[in-house]
Amino acid sequence: MSAYDTTSAKEVEYQTKEWFNNESYVNESLVIAAKGGLTGSPLYYTFDGVDANGDTQVRLYPMPDDAYNLRFVMVQRQTDLVNNTDVLKVPSKPVIHLAVALLARERGETGGTSTAEYFNIANKYLSDAIAIDAAKHPEEMIFRTI
Numbered sequence: 587m588s589a590y591d592t593t594s595a596k597e598v599e600y601q602t603k604e605w606f607n608n609e610s611y612v613n614e615s616l617v618i619a620a621k622g623g624l625t626g627s628p629l630y631y632t633f634d635g636v637d638a639n640g641d642t643q644v645r646l647y648p649m650p651d652d653a654y655n656l657r658f659v660m661v662q663r664q665t666d667l668v669n670n671t672d673v674l675k676v677p678s679k680p681v682i683h684l685a686v687a688l689l690a691r692e693r694g695e696t697g698g699t700s701t702a703e704y705f706n707i708a709n710k711y712l713s714d715a716i717a718i719d720a721a722k723h724p725e726e727m728i729f730r731t732i
Contacts, residue, residue, distance in 0.1 A: 587659045592655040624649065
């Protein structure tokens with residue numbers, strides 16, 4: 587969501603991969619940087635895939651000329667639930683009610699409540715959870731086109 591260079595006490599601005607690629611192949615500044623010419627404290631960053639461990643890779647511009655402490659504010663996604671001891675990091679009510687709706691659809695034993703009603707209940711819990719989270723973190727609801 588954002589990056590901050592604590593060494594130089596300044597924000598590092600996000601740029602798209604397209605911007606980095608254009609600078610690398612069209613503008614000579616990154617070509618010079620790739621050859622060790624243009625260096626300094628990082629001004630821009632972009633995400634560049636993940637490594638073998640699933641950790642996010644980041645590209646910086648200009649190429650750092652020293653060690654810099656960068657602080658990234660990110661949203662950490664839920665990992666797959668595998669073991670009984672794994673903890674759900676999202677609100678549980680939407681998950682429970684969607685599971686009930688799916689069970690009702692498969693088994694048909696609803697006790698008078700239609701499967702569509704169960705899905706509506708699950709969707710209501712989900713939209714409530716989204717609204718509560720969005721109110722806590724409005725900055726996460728700003729999207730950029732890449």
